[in-house]
Amino acid sequence: MTGKTLxxxxxxxxxxxxxxxxxxxxxxxxxxxxLIENGRVQAVADGATLRTAHPDxxxxxxxxxxxxxxxxxxxxxxxxxxxxxxxGKRLIDWLNDYTFPQEMKFADPAYATEIANRYLDLLLANxxxxxxxxxxxxxxxxxxxxxxxxxxxxxxxxxxxxMDRNAPEGLRDTPQIxxxxxxxxxxxWHGYNRNHYVITPRFSPTSTPEQLAAxxxxxxxYPDCLMQTHLxxxxxxxxxxxxxxxxxxxxxxxxxxxxLLGRGALFGHAIYLEDRERDRLKEADASLIHCPTxxxxxxxxxxxxxxxxxxxxxxxxxxxxxxxxxxxxxRTMAAAYExxxxxxxxxxxxxxxxLATQGAARSxxxxxxxGNLAEGLEADLIVLNLSSTPAIAQxxxxxxxxxxxxxxxxxxxxDRAIADVWVNGKRVSR
Ligand code: GUN
Ligand code: ZN
Numbered sequence: 001m002t003g004k005t006l007x008x009x010x011x012x013x014x015x016x017x018x019x020x021x022x023x024x025x026x027x028x029x030x031x032x033x034x035l036i037e038n039g040r041v042q043a044v045a046d047g048a049t050l051r052t053a054h055p056d057x058x059x060x061x062x063x064x065x066x067x068x069x070x071x072x073x074x075x076x077x078x079x080x081x082x083x084x085x086x087x088g089k090r091l092i093d094w095l096n097d098y099t100f101p102q103e104m105k106f107a108d109p110a111y112a113t114e115i116a117n118r119y120l121d122l123l124l125a126n127x128x129x130x131x132x133x134x135x136x137x138x139x140x141x142x143x144x145x146x147x148x149x150x151x152x153x154x155x156x157x158x159x160x161x162x163m164d165r166n167a168p169e170g171l172r173d174t175p176q177i178x179x180x181x182x183x184x185x186x187x188x189w190h191g192y193n194r195n196h197y198v199i200t201p202r203f204s205p206t207s208t209p210e211q212l213a214a215x216x217x218x219x220x221x222y223p224d225c226l227m228q229t230h231l232x233x234x235x236x237x238x239x240x241x242x243x244x245x246x247x248x249x250x251x252x253x254x255x256x257x258x259x260l261l262g263r264g265a266l267f268g269h270a271i272y273l274e275d276r277e278r279d280r281l282k283e284a285d286a287s288l289i290h291c292p293t294x295x296x297x298x299x300x301x302x303x304x305x306x307x308x309x310x311x312x313x314x315x316x317x318x319x320x321x322x323x324x325x326x327x328x329x330x331r332t333m334a335a336a337y338e339x340x341x342x343x344x345x346x347x348x349x350x351x352x353x354x355l356a357t358q359g360a361a362r363s364x365x366x367x368x369x370x371g372n373l374a375e376g377l378e379a380d381l382i383v384l385n386l387s388s389t390p391a392i393a394q395x396x397x398x399x400x401x402x403x404x405x406x407x408x409x410x411x412x413x414x415d416r417a418i419a420d421v422w423v424n425g426k427r428v429s430r
Contacts, residue, residue, distance in 0.1 A: 005036040008047040009062035013373035014358050019309045023350040028402045036379040039425035044373050062383050065419050069372050070129025070380040071329035072360035073319050075268045075289040078119040078133040079103050080322030091234045106136040112144035120148050124428050126328045127418040129380035132157035137171050142185045150193040153424040159200035164211045175214040203230035204241050204254040216259025226264045233269035234300050252277040271301040287363040288313050291320035292335035298323050306345035316363025317355040329356040330413040349403045379425035388417040
């Protein structure tokens with residue numbers, strides 16, 4: 001028994017960014033192989049060649065299923081798991097009526113543990129091996145999340161959601177408490193197992209300038225951490241921010257003035273951007289996280305993927321669960337496609353799949369570790385059945401190339417398409 005594992009099947013990897021290079025940026029092998037050892041991908045090559053060279057490897061032959069990197073979800077709220085698909089509100093009412101009451105329940109650490117475990121199992125069932133999640137105001141919600149991820153060997157990112165105004169009693173801290181608790185959690189979890197702490201002011205309407213400044217100061221002390229928040233999701237929200245911060249030039253400026261704009265900043269949504277904001281986000285090399293099922297579900301608007309990509313922004317893809325209406329990055333790719341179609345920009349399947357894997361990993365500054373099928377990267381992999389339902393199978397049967405075979409699964413697939421999942425070189429028991 002050696003420590004080597006060989007997966008055989010179709011393989012899909014990226015050698016470049018398909019937004020810059022087109023579909024040729026992807027490398028597809030119809031009879032490929034992935035050699036795993038010590039939790040890492042040792043080789044991606046012709047399957048028969050790898051088999052001959054490594055006769056001692058434990059073999060998993062997936063036939064014509066497609067082996068790729070696991071999905072990366074660059075923005076989610078695990079505490080909103082149990083309230084996903086709540087009907088009929090727009091952002092501010094949705095937060096007050098559904099989200100805050102649900103997040104209150106996380107005062108009970110046992111509830112936080114139950115939801116964290118449920119959430120990560122749902123993610124793995126959907127082929128998502130890395131997520132960047134908000135927790136709640138409660139430090140125990142962060143402990144529950146990183147503990148659940150560690151038990152599964154997953155590489156995850158997250159942090160305590162800080163709020164000190166415009167939130168109910170019980171979900172508010174103060175600038176000092178936000179700073180102290182975030183710092184203690186960061187010291188405890190950042191770099192422990194595969195966990196990354198992310199400094200997390202929820203968004204400008206729920207933080208005073210003093211709290212934003214305190215978290216900006218914390219970020220300056222720990223510049224290798226990421227910082228996540230929300231930006232320009234709905235028109236009413238942008239108007240509210242203008243009223244709360246009369247001296248700010250625009251919404252982004254409320255973060256910029258407090259040390260919360262820079263490389264490693266993750267801005268969820270970023271739909272209603274002024275020219276100055278676009279320029280500053282690009283200059284700062286901040287990440288914009290597109291959350292398409294959320295943007296349609298809460299009625300937010302149409303992200304400008306074409307324009308922002310052309311300007312060279314760093315863009316990731318995400319579910320935004322539970323504002324987003326699905327745990328599945330397949331459904332999320334489909335929604336990204338539909339939103340781009342409404343802006344007359346038909347995203348190619350190679351671009352959609354890149355956004356859900358390497359692009360999302362790049363937006364989290366983790367593309368040197370995860371998000372692709374490449375030698376040296378961590379073996380977080382999924383195996384897709386491209387004929388997982390009768391409707392998908394009959395369409396895929398007509399396909400002339402990989403993209404035509406994959407696109408029906410992107411548009412119509414769900415957790416039934418996830419045939420297998422590997423985390424850190426270990427098969428996830430399902
Ligand atoms: N803006 C501030 N908080 C949230 C949240 O929890 N979900 C979404 N979609 N937008 C937000
Ligand atoms: Zn969000």
